[in-house]
Amino acid sequence: MNASRTLATAARVLRQLRHDPRSIALMLLVPCLMLFLLRYVFDGSPGTFDSIGASLLGIFPLITMFLVTSIATLRERTSGTLERLLAMPLGKTDLIAGYALAFGLVAVLQSVLATGLAVRLLGLDVTGSPWLLLLVALLDALLGTALGLFVSAFAASEFQAVQFMPAVIFPQLLLCGLFTPRDRMAPALETISNVLPMSYAVDGMNEVLRHTDMTTAFVRDALVVAGCAVLVLGLGAATLRRRTA
Amino acid sequence: MMNYAPPGDPAESAAVIAQNLTATRAGRQVLRGMDFTVPTGRITGLLGPSGCGKTTLMRAVVGTQAEVGGTLQVLGRPAGDPALRSRIGYVTQAPSVYDDLTVRQNLDYFAAVLLPGRAHRTDRRTAVDRAVEDVDLADHADVLAGRLSGGQRSRVSLAVALLGTPELLVLDEPTVGLDPVLRRDLWDLFHRIAADRGTTLLVSSHVMDEAERCHRLLLMREGEILAEDTPEALRRRHDTATVEEAFLHLVDAANARADRTTPPAQAAPTPREEPRP
Numbered sequence: 001m002n003a004s005r006t007l008a009t010a011a012r013v014l015r016q017l018r019h020d021p022r023s024i025a026l027m028l029l030v031p032c033l034m035l036f037l038l039r040y041v042f043d044g045s046p047g048t049f050d051s052i053g054a055s056l057l058g059i060f061p062l063i064t065m066f067l068v069t070s071i072a073t074l075r076e077r078t079s080g081t082l083e084r085l086l087a088m089p090l091g092k093t094d095l096i097a098g099y100a101l102a103f104g105l106v107a108v109l110q111s112v113l114a115t116g117l118a119v120r121l122l123g124l125d126v127t128g129s130p131w132l133l134l135l136v137a138l139l140d141a142l143l144g145t146a147l148g149l150f151v152s153a154f155a156a157s158e159f160q161a162v163q164f165m166p167a168v169i170f171p172q173l174l175l176c177g178l179f180t181p182r183d184r185m186a187p188a189l190e191t192i193s194n195v196l197p198m199s200y201a202v203d204g205m206n207e208v209l210r211h212t213d214m215t216t217a218f219v220r221d222a223l224v225v226a227g228c229a230v231l232v233l234g235l236g237a238a239t240l241r242r243r244t245a
Numbered sequence: 246m247m248n249y250a251p252p253g254d255p256a257e258s259a260a261v262i263a264q265n266l267t268a269t270r271a272g273r274q275v276l277r278g279m280d281f282t283v284p285t286g287r288i289t290g291l292l293g294p295s296g297c298g299k300t301t302l303m304r305a306v307v308g309t310q311a312e313v314g315g316t317l318q319v320l321g322r323p324a325g326d327p328a329l330r331s332r333i334g335y336v337t338q339a340p341s342v343y344d345d346l347t348v349r350q351n352l353d354y355f356a357a358v359l360l361p362g363r364a365h366r367t368d369r370r371t372a373v374d375r376a377v378e379d380v381d382l383a384d385h386a387d388v389l390a391g392r393l394s395g396g397q398r399s400r401v402s403l404a405v406a407l408l409g410t411p412e413l414l415v416l417d418e419p420t421v422g423l424d425p426v427l428r429r430d431l432w433d434l435f436h437r438i439a440a441d442r443g444t445t446l447l448v449s450s451h452v453m454d455e456a457e458r459c460h461r462l463l464l465m466r467e468g469e470i471l472a473e474d475t476p477e478a479l480r481r482r483h484d485t486a487t488v489e490e491a492f493l494h495l496v497d498a499a500n501a502r503a504d505r506t507t508p509p510a511q512a513a514p515t516p517r518e519e520p521r522p
Binding site: 002004005008009011012015016019020079080081083084085086087088089090241242243244245 | 311
C-alpha cells in the first residue's frame with residue numbers, strides 16, 4: 001500500500017469522470033429529483049415521507065456507487081488497463097483504495113446535496129443530527145463501491161454488469177424494511193434480511209430519524225455496514241489476479 | 246545498462262532465459278517445452294503465424310500468464326517476480342489506455358504509478374515529455390485517447406511502456422495496422438532505444454518483412470521454437486533470399502516430419518532434431 005499511488009489512482013478516476021459531465025449530472029441530480037418527487041407523492045402523509053425519505057438517503061448512494069463502480073472496473077478489466085497496472089508496481093489495495101476514495105468523494109457530494117435538499121427544503125423531519133445521516137450515506141456509498149467492484153469480476157460485458165444490479169440490489173431493497181418493517185415479514189425473510197447489509201443501512205438511517213443522540217443500535221448498524229464494505233472490498237481485491245489464463 | 250559478463254557467454258548476457266517453458270490455457274498446451282534466450286540490449290523478433298503462442302510467451306515473460314511451467318529467468322530473476330514490475334515495459338496487442346483521458350493524463354497517471362510521490366515530480370514530467378516525443382504525439386498530447394486514430398492509440402500505449410526507461414521492453418505486434426511510414430519510424434525508434442538506452446526488446450510480429458529489422462529472431466510454430474538465430478544466418482543456412490522463405494522452408498520440414506512420425510493428429514510431441522546455433 002502506497003499513499004501516493006492510491007491518491008494518483010483516485011485523481012485519475014475523478015479525471016476520467018470529469019470528461020463525462022453527463023454522468024456526474026445524473027449521479028448528483030437523480031437522487032435529488034427522486035426525493036423531490038417522493039415529497040409530493042406523500043404530500044398528505046408527511047410521516048411516511050420522513051421514514052421513506054431517510055431510508056432512501058441511505059439507499060441512493062449504495063445503488064449509484066454500485067452501478068458506477070461495477071461499470072468502471074469492468075471497463076478497466078476489458079480495456080487491458082487492469083492487466084497493465086497489475087504488471088506495474090501497483091498494489092491491489094492501491095487500486096481498490098483509489099477507487100473507493102474517488103467514488104467516496106462523489107458519494108459525499110451526492111449525499112450532501114440530497115440530505116441538504118431533504119432536510120432544508122423538503123422538510124424531512126430528522127430528530128438526530130443530519131451529520132449522522134451523512135455518515136451512514138458515506139458508509140453506504142463505500143458498500144456500493146465494494147459490491148460493484150466484486151460483482152464486476154463476474155461480468156463479462158457491461159450488459160451483464162447492469163443486469164447484476166437487479167440481482168444484487170433489488171432483493172436487498174425489498175427486504176431492507178423500506179416497504180414494510182422487517183419484523184412484520186415472514187420469519188424466513190426476516191432472517192434473510194438480517195444478513196443483508198442494506199437492512200443495516202436503512203436501520204441506521206431510521207435510528208437517526210427517531211433519536212436525538214447516537215444510540216448503540218446506530219453504532220452497531222454503522223459498524224455492520226462498514227464491516228461489510230471492508231469485507232467485500234477484500235473479496236474484490238481477491239478477484240484481481242496478476243496472473244491470468 | 247551495464248553488463249560485465251563476457252560477451253561470448255550467451256547465458257550471462259541474456260535478458261531472458263527459458264528452459265523447457267510450457268504454458269497451458271483452458272487445458273490446451275499452448276507452449277510446449279521451449280528453450281530460448283533473449284540477448285541483452287538487442288532487438289529480438291518473435292515471429293510465427295497467428296495463434297502459435299506468441300502472446301502467451303510474451304505474457305509469460307512479463308509474468309501475467311497463469312499456469313506456466315519450466316524455468317523462465319527474466320533479468321536475472323524468475324518471471325513474475327515483484328521486483329521486475331518496474332523493470333519491464335509491456336505493450337499488449339490492443340492498446341491499453343484510458344479512452345476518457347487525454348494522452349498526457351494517461352501518461353501522467355502511469356508515471357505516477359512508476360515514480361510515485363512528490364519527490365519524483367520533475368522526473369515524472371521529464372519522463373512524460375520524453376515518451377510523448379518518442380512516439381511523435383506532441384501535437385496530440387491534450388487530445389482524448391478515445392478520439393485518436395487506431396495507430397495513434399497504439400502509440401500512446403507504447404509511450405506508457407517507455408515511461409520508466411525499462412530494461413526490457415516486450416511489444417506484442419506493435420506495428421499492426423500502421424502505415425509504412427509509421428512502421429519505419431517505429432522501427433527506427435526501437436533501434437534508437439536499444440542503441441542509446443541499452444534496452445532489450447522482444448517484439449512479436451507476423452509480418453515477415455519486419456524480421457529483417459531484428460538483430461535476432463525466434464521463429465515459432467504451434468508452441469515450439471522452430472529456429473533461433475540472426476536473420477542473416479537463417480537466410481544463409483536455408484539458402485534463401487528472405488527470412489520469410491527460410492521460415493516457410495522450416496515449417497514445411499517440420500510438417501513433413503510430423504506427418505512421418507505421428508499419424509494421428511494429437512500425439513505426444515516428438516523430440517526435435519532442430520539445428521541449434
